[in-house]
Amino acid sequence: MAVITMTINDELVSGVEGQSLLSLIREQGIELPTLCHLEGLEARGGCRLCLVEMQSTQRLLPACTTTAQEGMSIQTHSERLVRYRRMILELLFAERNHVCAVCVMNGRCELQDEAAKIGMDHVRYDYLVPELPMDATHDKFAIDHNRCILCTRCVSVCDSVEGAHTWDVMGRGVNSRVITDLNQPWGSSRSCTSCGKCVQVCPTGALANKGSTVAEMVKRHDFLQWILDGREKKQWVMHNGGSEGRR
C-alpha cells in the first residue's frame, strides 16, 4: 500500500492510498460531524456536514466520498464551513418536526448533539411543519417520519448488511420519504426480517423500539463492525466492550 502525504489545516499528514478524506481527518483527532455516514456502511455524501475546503478549487467536497490524494491541501473548519454546517443543521430542523424535549432520543440524538456542538441556539428559517404520520404497525418497532432526516442509513444497512432491502426512498426533494417495501405499512412488509438493524443505526428518533417513552431510547452501533469483521475476516471481536457505541 502506497503512502500519500497531504496537508490538513496547515499540518502535513500522511495516509494510505485509497483512504477516504474523512477517515484520514478523523485519524488526526479532528472532529468532523457526519449524520449520514456511519463506519461500516457505504459512504453517500448526503448530509453535507463533512464538507471540506480544498485549496486548489473553489468547490467544497464531502470528506466521506472523497479519496485522499497526494499533495492535497484542505481546511476542515474555516469560518465559511462552520457557517454552512450550522445552516445545514438549521435546515434539517426546519424541514420536519423535531421536538427534542419530547423525543424518544432526547439526550442521545446525533442531530441534537451536532446542533449543540456547533452552538445552534435557534433556527433562522421558517419551519415547514409538514403533517407526517407515525407508522407503528410493526410488532417491535415504530417509525416517526417527523424525526427523519433522510440520511438513508436504514436503507443502506438493510440492503448491504441484512440483505433484505426492505427500506427505500420514495418521492423527490423535500417530499422524499423512507418507505418499507412498496410503501406498505411496515407491519405488513414481507421482506422485513425484524432484525432491528435499521433502528440501531438511525441517528435520530425516527426509528425506535415500539413503546419507547420520552428520552428512553438507546441505540448501539457496535453490532455493525462485529458482523462485518465476522463476514470479511472471520473474526468475532467486540471492540468497545459492547457498550453504547454510537458512531
Add this chain to the structure above:
Amino acid sequence: MTRTVVIDPVTRIEGHAKISLYLGDDGKVADARFHVVEFRGFEKFCVGRTFWEMPGITARVCGICPVSHILASAKAGDDVLGIRIPPRAEKLRRLMNWGQLVQSHALSFFHLSAPDLLLGMDSDPAKRNIMGLIQARPNIARSGIRLREFGQKVIRLLGGRSVHPAWAVPGGVREPLTAEARSQIKRLLPEAFDIAELALDLLKDSYDQFNDEIHNYGDFPSLYMGLVTADGGLEHYDGMLRVVDAEGRILQNAETITYRDFIGEAVEPWSYLKAPYYKPHGYPDGMYRVGPLARLNICDYAGTPRADRELRQFRRHGQRGKPVSGSFHYHYARLIEILFCLEKIEETIEDESLTGSHVRNYAEVNERTGIGVSEAPRGTLFHEYKVDRQGILQSVNMIIATGQNNLAMNKTVQQIARAYIDGETIEEGVLNRIEHGIRLFDPCLSCSTHAVGQMPLHVQLIAPDGAIVDERVRD
C-alpha cells in the same frame, strides 16, 4: 352609562388571563368574567402520536404541576395496556405526587398569596410580591422557598429532575428509588414539617384581619368534586370520584372511568377555558369546585393524625355541619394538605421495599380507550385517550382542574367586585382584591408565573358603543 373594566393581565397566577367587569348604569357591577386568553392545543396536536409518549408530552402542559399530567397520562396508559402496575411503582408514583402537592401548594401560599395576606391587600403594589415579602419578612419568605424546595427535591430524587421528569410511564415507573435518595428525604422531613406548622399558624393568626374577605371572597353554595379512598378518606392518586352538594350530601361516589356519565363540558365564546359542570344539575347550575377546599369537603376523614386534627378545626368554618363554602378557606385547605402530604411521605418512606427494582410491567395495546384520573394540586385531572390497534392516538381529551373551577372563579370575581366597587373611582387595591379572588383557586392556566417585580395592569373603561372612556396602564 354601562362601562367595562378590564384587568389584563391578571398577575401572580400561573398563566395568562384577564378579567372584565361590566358596570351598570348605577355604577355597580352588573357582571364579571374571567377570561383565559391563551390557547394551547394539546388535545389537537397529540393526535397521531403514540400514547407511550404522552406522559412526556403532556407534562409540558405545565411547569408547575408537570407531575400531575405525567401521572394522569401514565394512568391512562396503564388503562390502554389493560394491566396492573407493580405495587412498588404505585407507591413511588404516590410519593412523587405528594412531593408535587407540597411544592405547588407552597408556591401558591408563600410566593403568590402571602404578599397579599401578610403585606395587605391594599399595600404598595410595587412591593406586594415575593421580593417585597423577602424584604419585609425574610424568614417567612425563606421558609416558603425551602418548603417548595423540599417538594421539588422529592420529585428530583425520584425522577431525575424536578420539572418534566420523564419517569412515570404506561406500565409503572422507569427508575426505582435509591437507598441514598430515601435517606435524603427522611433527613429533610423535620424542617418541612416545621415550615408547614409555621404557615398554618401564620394563616390562622391572620384570620381576624380578614373578616370581610372571608365573607366576600367567593362564599357561595356549590357542589364539590374530588377523589376519595374506597372508605372515604382524603386521596390524591386513585380511588373513587365523589360529588358532594352544598348541604354535604353525597351525590356520586363512582368509579373514575364513569366520569362522562355525570360531568359535562360547556364552552363559552369569551374564554379558551372550558366550563365543566355536573350534568344532572345542568349548565350552569351544575357548578362545582375542585381542589384543596373541595377535597377536604368531600372526604370523611384525612387519614393522618396531624391533618385530621386540622381538618376538624377547618370544618368549623362550615355552617352547621355543611361543607366549608368560603373560597378564602382554599388557603387553609392547601396548608392542611401540605401537612397531610408530609405525613404520608413520612409514613411511606419507612417502607423498605421501595428501593426494589421491579417497577414496570409491559404489555401491548389491549384496550382502545384509556382513562387516567388523579388529583392535581388544583383539583381533579382527567386524561382520556382513544388509540388504534397500534397505540396511535385518535383522540385526546383532558379536563384540567382549573377549568372545573371556571364557573366558581367567575362567581368569586363577581362577588368581590360587587362588594368593593361602588361608583366611579376604582382603587388599585380593589383590583388586587379581585385578582386575589382568582389566586384563591391557584389557577394553573399554563406553565409560568410572572410575579417578580412590578405588576403590569391594564384597566379600560369601555362605553356601550365600544369607545374607551378612560384608561390606566401601569407597566
